[in-house]
Amino acid sequence: METNLHILVVGKSPGLRVEFDSALQGVGNYRCVTVYAESFRQAEELARNRRPQLICVEMNGDLRGLKEFTIDVSQMLPETAIAGLYKPDLFESDQSESAFILEGVRARIQDFLRHPLSSTEIRQVLDRVFVQGKTKSSLSPLGHIVSFVSNKGGVGKSTISVNMACLLASRHPGQVLLVDASLQLGVAAVMLDLNPRTTIVDAVREKGRLDETLLRELTVSHSCGLALLAAPGNAAEASEVDEESMYRILNLARRTFRYVVVDTFPMLDSVVMTVLDLSTFTYVVMQGTAPNVIGTAKLLPILEGLGCPVERQRLVLNQNYRNFAGNLTQTEIEERLMREFHFVFPYQKKLLTCANLGEPYVLQATRYFGFGRSAHLLVGEIEQLADRAVAAEIDHLANMMNEEPA
Known part of the structure; x- marks a missing residue:
């Protein structure tokens, strides 16, 4: 990788x-x-x-x-x-x-x-x-940053990123940070029924003394074992978060947590590009509607041009609406994109109820079918890919050392 x-x-x-x-x-x-x-x-x-x-x-x-x-x-x-x-x-x-x-x-x-x-x-x-x-x-391994992106709002990107972070944290309590980098429209705190006193803006304002300890203090904890660094309270505060601040925060985050999940704003600005630079894996979330398919087809090569190659991209189809006559099939979408989906999340009406209550659905969902099955598969891949990345780095190190002249 x-x-x-x-x-x-x-x-x-x-x-x-x-x-x-x-x-x-x-x-x-x-x-x-x-x-x-x-x-x-x-x-x-x-x-x-x-x-x-x-x-x-x-x-x-x-x-x-x-x-x-x-x-x-x-x-x-x-x-x-x-x-x-x-x-x-x-x-x-x-x-x-x-x-x-x-x-x-x-x-x-x-x-x-x-x-x-x-x-x-x-x-x-x-x-x-x-x-x-x-x-x-190797003495102090870095954590892995996983980002969720899309080219439009309303596709369920935040729903998936919050639920995946919660499921990952339930498996690794205290080792997962969710960064709500959807600076203008961040909803992670609401979806977790949390009322954070500090946000990512506080991390920016404290950049002169920001370290791993302070970063943890600026997060708010969820009962599943997740730490959340919340989005700004309003658009004016969001303007204080620039690319250098995001670099600093994410670099400290991956030294503090084993996994860092980042929810992003649906726009390719300098902050989102910074997230892409630092991400080990990027999950591109989309719906199956024709406008979104066309938009995603344009987005994927742009991501590659920005330094996020195909092998670090994961394509996610989120069917967050009921089936209807004329709905595009998975096969039709894949033919248009010339890419296969890595994960498909089926429609689940309880997601809306859980979002309103601030209770992540994945924590009560079965792992054997439906949304819960897809969630467990995706989180399992994050764990496996992270392990493979570490193993690949070790193998590369061994090969490089063997190639060193005597």
């Missing part, structure tokens, strides 16, 4: 972004999400929020500023690797390349890349970072 590798590039040389992006295009085995910063101050804030696996920083004449930045980052993100970018013509007449690199090592830089950047050298650095990063992360 291919996951995104997050890279922060620091420098203000003309053409750096174009050069780095061009070199990355020749790197095969990694899907990279890259962000750029021109100053150390901006880079430190981005590093704190996004927690990249690799930081590539230009080495210029400001070695003092470089050392201060790398020391701060190393203390803040000990699992992050730092690589130095340098030009050989930077050296003074009395300074050798080895002496320059030694200064970089003293600044806690672990790898080096020369301008002009080449795909081969970047690939080698990524290989080393991957092995090193997986070795460190």
Whole structure:
């Protein structure tokens, strides 16, 4: 299962972004999400929020500023690797390349890349970072982020995400967080009959001191063992949640919980794209109506273009309405999408009653047929895919280590 590798590039040389992006295009085995910063101050804030696996920083004449930045980052993100970018013509007449690199090592830089950047050298650095990063992360494995998305409201996305989070939490009490990132229309708290005193906006406002402990304190607990980070109380507060805040919250969440379920707003804005970047799996929820089928057919390739490949997508048909004459069949929808559904949720009228009462239906549903059966299958897949992802990372680590030259 291919996951995104997050890279922060620091420098203000003309053409750096174009050069780095061009070199990355020749790197095969990694899907990279890259962000750029021109100053150390901006880079430190981005590093704190996004927690990249690799930081590539230009080495210029400001070695003092470089050392201060790398020391701060190393203390803040000990699992992050730092690589130095340098030009050989930077050296003074009395300074050798080895002496320059030694200064970089003293600044806690672990790898080096020369301008002009080449795909081969970047690939080698990524290989080393991957092995090193997986070795460190094995001591403290990250949780898995699962997102539920759609291209329109009313398809039952929130109903499914809330019920799946509750079922997952009933199997793993205290290890599941539901993040209501449907910022404008979040209904998770209502569907759980909870009245949270804090929301995701409080996490944004406390970003200067936000850590794993505070994040838990900002959630509200449900009796099934689920923790909820609620949506903002109104649209004005929702505007305070930006992509950097979402990066920070979700990165902390997956260090605090084994599973993080994210319900999203039906619009591809920067916040939702951030959720996609960090998601291990994305469940695309849709109805079987013709307008929604056409919309989903357009959405799926867009998701892939945004860094959510087909193998990380799960297509969910939610039949949240009674059957009627002329209703599209599952086969007809799959032919239009040229994709098969991973899960189909049949109509269940009790869902509306449970939603009104704030009682998740899945906690009382049978696991042998109907909505309950589909729910148990989906949650079982989340558990299995998470286990497979961990096993794949271990196998990849072993293969990479075996390929290391003696």
